[in-house]
Amino acid sequence: MRLKKTAALLTAAALCTVLTAGCVTAVPEENTEGKNITVAISSDTGSMDPAGSIALTYLSYSVSALDELLTYNEDGEIEYRAAESYEVNEDSTVWTFHLREDALWSDGSPVTSADFLNTITRALDPASGSGYAVYLFPIENAEEIYNGEAEAGTLGVETPDDYTLIFRLEEPCVYFLDLLRLPVYTPSCAKYADSVESGWDRDPETSLSNGPFCLAEYVPDQYFVLNKNENYWDADEIKLDSITYRFFDDTQSMANAYEAGEVDVATSLSSAVMEAYEGAEDLLVTDQIATRYIYMNLNVEPLNDVRVREAINLAIDREELCRIVGSDTEPTYNLVAKYMKDKATGEYFVDGASRPFEEDVERARELLAEAGYPDGEGFPELTYNYPTLEMDSDTAQVIQEQLKKNLNIEIKLEAQELQANYSTRYSGEFDLCRMNWTADFSDPYTYLSMLLSNSTYNCSGIQDEVYDGVVEQSNSETDPMKRSELLHEAEQIAVGEQFYIIPLYAMKSVNLVNPDISGIRQVAASGALEYRYADVAENQ
Missing domain, CATH: 3.40.190.10 (Periplasmic binding protein-like II)
Structure with a gap:
């Protein structure tokens, strides 16, 4: 064109x-x-295998090439894709999906329940490197299989025939249908998709599609x-x-x-x-349901001290940061995306509770002194790893300058290629590391789950039983208002009390079409x- x-x-x-x-x-x-x-x-960046290490390339590919079981449209209504119907038992622990019998892979072979199970079982092998494996843990024995504590045959997924797929959950999961759009719940053709390392996912002969488009060439x-x-x-x-x-x-x-x-x-x-x-x-400007923030590694001193983590958060002027970085950004003080809607109220979720914390440079200095670093004295130099993207480079320089001015601490900046930055974060070999999370599904759990002790996206050593308990309680709470209260409580613990992350800004998506x-x-x-x-x- x-x-x-x-x-x-x-x-x-x-x-x-x-x-x-x-x-x-x-x-x-x-x-x-x-x-x-x-x-x-x-x-x-990343793999094109839904069971592998997912990043930007897969997200671009899959939205046109793969059909999930079902999804939600812009009006919040179910749109059936690979499945044509489903039913759930009374206590919402057994979900049965009936697949389209007219669904074919791009080579003309039928898409079967075994192809969905193929992705799931491969993702539950830690060697696959799937950060999304944690979202399979609601299924019976999935977490145990991932941790090597149970055999793959005990997984609560059944394929009684080619067109029936049954999930048995450990306990009710009120957002289970939302999870179905995640990579680990999409199919991969069992005939070819054998390993994340075999290269099948980038070869047009083996990278089959069950969606509207299929891979023809990859350079x-x-x-x-x-x-x-x-x-x-x-x-x-x-x-x-x-x-x-x-x-x-x-x-x-x-x-x-x-x-x-x-x-x-x-x-x-x-x-x-x-x-x-x-x-x-x-020009097409849209709201990104995303948050740009910084991970702090709790295994690194002095970031294992909550007073230090709070001091850093309180010392950053996010309004100034956004003025410098660009008019497509807005300050945020939450982990959950600023533009995510609360299904219970129809309003933005973050507006349903008070701000987790307020910036306060004087209080930040007091906290740093209480932690043993008055006016930054004796504070070790920390390194901030970030991608070599213009926005991230500008952000890093502002953060460096503000923390020097307000706390008198030194932050070393280390720019990396995007894939290298991902690898650094996943390996946990960082002090401070840039993070950007775009919602995978329309529920705050897509954000809050990443800080759980057992999360495959928990790269910073967070182990918080209280936080885990509140999030777990929200998973089975069927009253929407009570569940929202629990989710707000969990975010307050993580962001406003323990300061596990440094939220920075929300973003508009600037597109030319x-x-x-x-x-x-x-x-x-x-x-x-x-x-x-x-x-x-x-x-x-």
Whole structure:
């Protein structure tokens, strides 16, 4: 698809000041047949195996290529995909899903219950590196299997026939349907998906899809191409013939590529683009259901002292931080995303309770002195690891300057490639580490679960029985208002009493979209753009 310029686009002179030259990536051969779009996304990271170590690449791929059992649309209504119906027993511990008998893999073979079980069993092997394995733990014996304390055959998942999938839970889980959109609950073809290390997930011959599009080409660190899956059960509703995702190392390069007509959609751009394209029909600004924050490693002194953790939190001026970083950010004092809705009230969840803490530099200095570091004296130099992205670099410098000014402590900055930053965090080899979490499903548990003692995303050594108990209690509370109270209580413990993290800001997603593209939706859980039902004007 060729980009059609509009009168509202930036002038060449403005572009020179806003969009500087960036890294160049290989360009796939343009497909002039049919309806095709090209989407610019961030650098290639993580596995494309739903049972593996998931990062940005999988999230872009899966939203168009994989069908979950069911999901929720923007109106909060169930949208059946791989399943056509389900039933649950009276105490909500046995969930039975009936799969579509007309669902086929992209090679024409049937999608069966064994393919769903294949992902689950592989994800429960710690060697797979799945951070999402923790969300399988509501299933009978799943946690024990993950920890090597039970045999795989004891897992509470049954496949009585090819089109029936039964989950037996340890106890009621009120958000179980929300979990079904997570990678570990999506299928992987048992014929080919054998290991996260075999490379099946990036080979078009073996990386089969049960969704609207399937992998046609993958060039590491450059791009991947998805073609329409002609065997898809709902193929008549899919208008595009292909989607090409191109990787870029920085947002400036993405914006340049859009302006040059090399891509049709550029996502998660800088606030400078939002300001430069103000009023243009290309500009699409959406709320990200995400939080940018910092992990503190409790295994590192003096971060094992709650007074130090509180002091650092209270000493950061988030309003100033956001003014410097960009107008697409807003201060946040919570772990749960600022724009996540509370299903019980329909309002933003974070607005249902008082702010976990208030910034207070004088109190921060008092706390640091109580911890044995008056005016920062004797405080060890800590290292902050963060990705080499413009926003994160700006954030790091502001944090460094504020903590020096307000607490007289030294923070060493260490920028890393995005994949290296992920690896550093997962290994626990850090003092302070940048974290960004976009909601995987529409429930605060997607955030609060990451701080549980048994969480596969708990990278900072948190072991808090009180916090664990409150979160566990919320899992089976069926009264929505009482459950919200428990979730607020848990967040207050983690963020306002123990200060396990340093929340920084919420974000708007700044996107440029060719006006000739229609039908782009937002994923209700995360706010991300979804292209499976997109279309292109006939005159292209």
